[in-house]
Amino acid sequence: MSWTLRQLAELTGAEARGNADLVVHRPVDVDAEDPAGVAFCERRAHLDRSIGVGAVIVPPELSAGDRPHLVVAQPRAAFQRILENYHRPPALPPGRHPTAVLHESASIDPTVRIGPFVVVESGARIAAGVQLAAFCYIGADCVVGEDTAVHPRVTLYRDVSVGRRCILHSGVVLGADGFGFRPVEGRYVKVPHVGRVSIADDVEIGAGSAVDRATVGVTSVGARTKIDNLVQIGHNVQLGEDCVISGQTGIGGSARIGDRVRLGGQAGVADHVRIADDVSVGAGSKVHAHLREPGTYWGLPARPFAQASRINALLPRLADLVERVRHLERRRP
Amino acid sequence: MSWTLRQLAELTGAEARGNADLVVHRPVDVDAEDPAGVAFCERRAHLDRSIGVGAVIVPPELSAGDRPHLVVAQPRAAFQRILENYHRPPALPPGRHPTAVLHESASIDPTVRIGPFVVVESGARIAAGVQLAAFCYIGADCVVGEDTAVHPRVTLYRDVSVGRRCILHSGVVLGADGFGFRPVEGRYVKVPHVGRVSIADDVEIGAGSAVDRATVGVTSVGARTKIDNLVQIGHNVQLGEDCVISGQTGIGGSARIGDRVRLGGQAGVADHVRIADDVSVGAGSKVHAHLREPGTYWGLPARPFAQASRINALLPRLADLVERVRHLERRRP
Amino acid sequence: MSWTLRQLAELTGAEARGNADLVVHRPVDVDAEDPAGVAFCERRAHLDRSIGVGAVIVPPELSAGDRPHLVVAQPRAAFQRILENYHRPPALPPGRHPTAVLHESASIDPTVRIGPFVVVESGARIAAGVQLAAFCYIGADCVVGEDTAVHPRVTLYRDVSVGRRCILHSGVVLGADGFGFRPVEGRYVKVPHVGRVSIADDVEIGAGSAVDRATVGVTSVGARTKIDNLVQIGHNVQLGEDCVISGQTGIGGSARIGDRVRLGGQAGVADHVRIADDVSVGAGSKVHAHLREPGTYWGLPARPFAQASRINALLPRLADLVERVRHLERRRP
Numbered sequence: 001m002s003w004t005l006r007q008l009a010e011l012t013g014a015e016a017r018g019n020a021d022l023v024v025h026r027p028v029d030v031d032a033e034d035p036a037g038v039a040f041c042e043r044r045a046h047l048d049r050s051i052g053v054g055a056v057i058v059p060p061e062l063s064a065g066d067r068p069h070l071v072v073a074q075p076r077a078a079f080q081r082i083l084e085n086y087h088r089p090p091a092l093p094p095g096r097h098p099t100a101v102l103h104e105s106a107s108i109d110p111t112v113r114i115g116p117f118v119v120v121e122s123g124a125r126i127a128a129g130v131q132l133a134a135f136c137y138i139g140a141d142c143v144v145g146e147d148t149a150v151h152p153r154v155t156l157y158r159d160v161s162v163g164r165r166c167i168l169h170s171g172v173v174l175g176a177d178g179f180g181f182r183p184v185e186g187r188y189v190k191v192p193h194v195g196r197v198s199i200a201d202d203v204e205i206g207a208g209s210a211v212d213r214a215t216v217g218v219t220s221v222g223a224r225t226k227i228d229n230l231v232q233i234g235h236n237v238q239l240g241e242d243c244v245i246s247g248q249t250g251i252g253g254s255a256r257i258g259d260r261v262r263l264g265g266q267a268g269v270a271d272h273v274r275i276a277d278d279v280s281v282g283a284g285s286k287v288h289a290h291l292r293e294p295g296t297y298w299g300l301p302a303r304p305f306a307q308a309s310r311i312n313a314l315l316p317r318l319a320d321l322v323e324r325v326r327h328l329e330r331r332r333p
Numbered sequence: 334m335s336w337t338l339r340q341l342a343e344l345t346g347a348e349a350r351g352n353a354d355l356v357v358h359r360p361v362d363v364d365a366e367d368p369a370g371v372a373f374c375e376r377r378a379h380l381d382r383s384i385g386v387g388a389v390i391v392p393p394e395l396s397a398g399d400r401p402h403l404v405v406a407q408p409r410a411a412f413q414r415i416l417e418n419y420h421r422p423p424a425l426p427p428g429r430h431p432t433a434v435l436h437e438s439a440s441i442d443p444t445v446r447i448g449p450f451v452v453v454e455s456g457a458r459i460a461a462g463v464q465l466a467a468f469c470y471i472g473a474d475c476v477v478g479e480d481t482a483v484h485p486r487v488t489l490y491r492d493v494s495v496g497r498r499c500i501l502h503s504g505v506v507l508g509a510d511g512f513g514f515r516p517v518e519g520r521y522v523k524v525p526h527v528g529r530v531s532i533a534d535d536v537e538i539g540a541g542s543a544v545d546r547a548t549v550g551v552t553s554v555g556a557r558t559k560i561d562n563l564v565q566i567g568h569n570v571q572l573g574e575d576c577v578i579s580g581q582t583g584i585g586g587s588a589r590i591g592d593r594v595r596l597g598g599q600a601g602v603a604d605h606v607r608i609a610d611d612v613s614v615g616a617g618s619k620v621h622a623h624l625r626e627p628g629t630y631w632g633l634p635a636r637p638f639a640q641a642s643r644i645n646a647l648l649p650r651l652a653d654l655v656e657r658v659r660h661l662e663r664r665r666p
Numbered sequence: 667m668s669w670t671l672r673q674l675a676e677l678t679g680a681e682a683r684g685n686a687d688l689v690v691h692r693p694v695d696v697d698a699e700d701p702a703g704v705a706f707c708e709r710r711a712h713l714d715r716s717i718g719v720g721a722v723i724v725p726p727e728l729s730a731g732d733r734p735h736l737v738v739a740q741p742r743a744a745f746q747r748i749l750e751n752y753h754r755p756p757a758l759p760p761g762r763h764p765t766a767v768l769h770e771s772a773s774i775d776p777t778v779r780i781g782p783f784v785v786v787e788s789g790a791r792i793a794a795g796v797q798l799a800a801f802c803y804i805g806a807d808c809v810v811g812e813d814t815a816v817h818p819r820v821t822l823y824r825d826v827s828v829g830r831r832c833i834l835h836s837g838v839v840l841g842a843d844g845f846g847f848r849p850v851e852g853r854y855v856k857v858p859h860v861g862r863v864s865i866a867d868d869v870e871i872g873a874g875s876a877v878d879r880a881t882v883g884v885t886s887v888g889a890r891t892k893i894d895n896l897v898q899i900g901h902n903v904q905l906g907e908d909c910v911i912s913g914q915t916g917i918g919g920s921a922r923i924g925d926r927v928r929l930g931g932q933a934g935v936a937d938h939v940r941i942a943d944d945v946s947v948g949a950g951s952k953v954h955a956h957l958r959e960p961g962t963y964w965g966l967p968a969r970p971f972a973q974a975s976r977i978n979a980l981l982p983r984l985a986d987l988v989e990r991v992r993h994l995e996r997r998r999p
Contacts, residue, residue: 027860029883029902039882080848080857083882087858091787091806091824099767101432101449101467116767116785117801119449119467119485121424134767134785134803135450135819137467137485137503140424151842152785152803152821153468155485155503155540158424167856169842170803170821171874173540176484176502179561179579182413186593187575188559190500190537191413192420194360204856207821207839207876208504208896210540210562216372216416217362226854228845229876229898230541230916232562232580232598236362242853246845247898248916248934250563250581250598252616260852265898265916266934266952268581268599268617283918284934284952284966286599286617300617300633300966307649314651316973318980321658325987328661328994434765434782434800452782452800452818454757468783470800470818470836473757486801488818488836488873491757506873509817509835512894512912515746519926520890520908523833523870524746525753527693541837543873543895549705549749550695563874565895565913565931569695583896583914583931585949601914601932601950619932619950633950633966640982647984654991661994 001025001086005055005068008038012081014057014072022068024054027082038082040075092131106138115152127164139175145201157213163201163223171208174199178212178219178235178253191215193235200224206231206247222259234271246283282308334358334419338388338401341371345414347390347405355401357387360415371403373412425464439471448485460497472508478534490546496534496556504541507532511545511552511568511586524548526568533557539564539580555592567604579616615641667691667752671721671734674704678747680723680738688734690720693748704736706745758797772804781818793830805841811867823879829867829889837874840865844878844885844901844919857881859901866890872897872913888925900937912949948974 002025009016028037033052040057041047047064050056055068057075072078092113100118102108107125115134120126122140129147137155138144144156145164154168157175162168175197181188195214199221205211206229211219214236221233222241231245234253239245241259249263252271257263261275264283269275274290281287282298282305291297296305303311335358342349361370366385373390374380380397383389388401390408405411425446433451435441440458448467453459457471462480465471469483472490477483478497487501490508495501508530514521528547532554538544539562544552547569554566555574564578567586572578577595584590585604594608597616602608607623614620615631615638624630629638636644668691675682694703699718706723707713713730716722721734723741738744758779766784768774773791781800786792790804795813798804802816805823810816811830820834823841828834841863847854861880865887871877872895877885880902887899888907897911900919905911910928917923918937927941930949935941940956947953948964948971957963962971969977 027882032883076848080855083858083860086860088824088860097767099432099765101430117450117468117783135468135486135783135801151823153486153801153819153839157484157503158421167843170823170839171504171541171837171876173503173562176540176562177500177537179539179559181559181577182409187557188577189413192416194416194419194421204843206845207842207878208541208563208837208874210504212540212562216360217365224853226845226847229839229842229878230563230581230874230896234580244847244854247900247918248581248896248914252580252598265918265936266599266932270598270616283936283954288616301645303649310652311648312967314655315977316969317655318651318984319976321655322980322983322987324658324662325990325994328658329990432765434763450783450801468801468819486819490817490836491754504837504874506836506895509873509895510833510870512872512892514892514910515742521892521910522746525749527749527752527754541874541896543837545873545895549693550698563896563914567913581914585913585931599932603931603949621949634978636982643985644981647988650988651984654988657991657995661991 002036003082005070008055008082009070011085012057012070012072012078014070014078016068016070017064018055018066018068020068022055027079027086028053030056038070038079040079042075092133097134103140121158157197159213160197160199162199163203165202166199167204169205169207169209169229172205173210174205175213176210178215180215180235180253195219195236200241203227209233211237212253228265240277335369336415338403341388341415342403344418345390345403345405345411347403347411349401349403350397351388351399351401353401355388360412360419361386363389371412371415373408375408425466430467454491490530492546493530493532495532496536498535499532500537502538502540502542502562505538506543507538508546509543511548513548513568513586528552528569533574536560542566544570545586561598573610669748671736674721674748675736677751678723678736678738678744680736680744682734682736683730684721684732684734686734688721693745693752694719696722704745704748706741708741758799769806787824823863825879826863826865828865829869831868832865833870835871835873835875835895838871839876840871841879842876844881846881846901846919861885861902866907869893875899877903878919894931906943 005016005022006020024038025036030039030046030050035054038055039053057070096114097116099116102120103122105122106120109128111128113131120138124142127146131149133152135153139158143161148166150168151170154172160175177193180191193213196218200223202224205227209231211233212235225243227245228247232250236254238256244262246265249267251269256274258277262280268286278294280296285302287302299308338349338355339353357371358369363372363379363383368387371388372386390403429447430449432449435453436455438455439453442461444461446464453471454473456474460479464482466485468486470488476494481499484503487505493508510526513524526546529551533556535557538560542564544566545568554572558576560578561580565583569587571589573592579598582600584602589607591610595613601619611627613629618635619633620635632641671682671688672686690704691702696705696712696716701720704721705719723736762780763782768786769788771788772786775794777794779797786804787806789807793812797815799818801819803821809827814832817836820838826841843859846857859879862884866889868890871893875897877899878901887905891909893911894913898916902920904922906925912931915933917935922940924943928946934952944960946962951968953968965974
């Protein structure tokens, strides 16, 4: 791809300064050595580092001298606009690859793109604009909503529904049995999982993540929630809308997570725990009890952030404290 | 599916009360709005929440009035019985899908069901009643025991043996090389892993979990042990019988875990650590040293539960303690 | 396979003692019951445990009496030599399996071995000696260097480059979109990820691990770095050379990790954190701030090891400390 600086100005609503005929080929980092790249700078320090880049996007308060540059109120948003135009969609050509195994009872819109070695089982319904890349397995009676992109090597067990405009990355598994066993005479007997999984619209799920099937009822992920890689969501979880669940986080069975909840990487939420709307949990924290108030929590176990920070600041002084107590004890009473 | 309340009473050994001809179609949660659902209630609170459900299963001490209901000593066990009858097995039809690539030297029982795009390599032995779903890869000389169900997209590297009646969920990888390297002049040289993996009977392994091949000898998982999603089991681990290993837990190389051990979600066990029979480790805990006594452990590092609880209760009072010591120091000695 | 003890002596530069015509078939653990096995013993305790093994490898200072044995300065290195000779490479026969779907514009060396159901997209370049096992997906414009082994069921999204002599285990995903979203009016809008992933030479990546695509620029893994199973490496991470990243560790977006860094299992590194060369981070530790000095760190949050150890030693005495302060307060001032 290529744009002149003038074309980028039109695309982003910016003003072009310097050589407006300069041609750039790609969005890059400020640190790139790339005369054909365009980067954005929100601060002077970024601008100073950007000397290897062909063109920069700056806010009005930063002066880029006579370099080729764009001036716009929100450089990051302008850069996002360029990214969106540069972005190349999944590489599936129109049509259905001849190697795909599609059950005759599946209902597949004619606009669906299907890659090599895809399997769609009986009764599945695949809506218009969906892309099913290589090696995807769509189980019986699944529903995949309009314009959802399923990357290579995704498994949907039976009875899973996925909304519109979702993105499922490679290795995702939706609808495996929840981890439920009944102890009977000292041994564990499998609890059959006959429920479903329901993913709402505009959800993205990262590589290798898993959302388990409900025992009965449904495991649900709310609209616009974003889930990173290698995340585990247990059976019967209810995860709200507009949440951000970072990598390797685990949510235990039957937990109920509100809307706009943010869980940092490698966070853990125990079975049956409830988390209120607008809670943020720091990376690596483990939530073992309900969090009923909005706010930020951190630690093992997760505590209100201010309390956790105070504890962390004091812990390195513990040895000193012990010494001081010993000293006090030695005083003549 | 559908049952009359009378049929459910027969199935579960319960007594039907109210309208015994009521037809229900599925097991559901107490909270469901489903006049064709049946739920179980162990406590009054469950019963109060169950008003949207067509029929309920209650113990003798709970009165469900004139609602259609079943009375039985153990409602949960009765519900399990219904689940087991409702449960639909993996959707593989009998026979071998014509796309499967099966090595002529593999020994595959005629009753084995094989889905699309399955690969079975040379010398593998697949016993009666096994199901190999789409995209499964069974490496050379593997053994899969009777009635084991392998869900779509499971990888068995060569020389892996899996017992009878096991369930392997989508994305499982058995027999990848263990993580062993020898430092030679500041660089790491791969230690070839020539051992095996052995999974005993009645083991279930969740989506995306991995059990690594032994350097020499065998990495083993004991009978009836249940492993959740995204669990990592290192090379040469010996994991006992009747264990429950929750999601995203990791067990380091050469660890030896006893029988009836429970590891909570995101727990970690360091390399070479030994854990005695009947130990429970709380979610998020990290075991860095041997746990030789049965009991419950928790924390980073894992400590006996009572000790860990006491520490956790005291930590929020640390700031106050520092203040009190400062106050004592200010006293005239 | 089989060797006489004499042949093993030649292979390893050791001296054979006892019956040099003894035939052994495989390298084993000292604990094995295997008269046809050979094990190595570095200490007397190992030798005592090795009575079930046919032959042992010992250093000059250990006497194995009249048992068949090899004497060599470095028994472990000698054992490694045997492992390397015993090791069987991936089972791919020469040539391309007829079921593979290879784009005509892909450049694939004639020596490349390709298993069943492999997909190679347009513009990909696969160098001499590469092995692509069953179900691998190589996206458009990817590059795979000489003699790299790709195990079954690996996904490379487009524009991923992998160096020479790498090993990618089953379930690896390289190049999925990074986890980047821009909040716009309370909702998250996807930041398109148009960058690349670059894996240097001699890297090994374990089962189910994921390395995300950069937003712009490149996510990079340095030469000879070893990555275990179920590891998550975020977008724009720069991971150095000769690192060892243990299982289930996560590295947040844009983190910069130096050379010879070791991260223990389930460690976490927050977004944008920098870690100096020669840092070791203990298992289960969470790094939330830059680590600028070489050394060992541990804990939540990660602290210098000596400090973390002291805190851990003092925590069980916290209850006692509170009691002692109470006692001091009761003293007459």
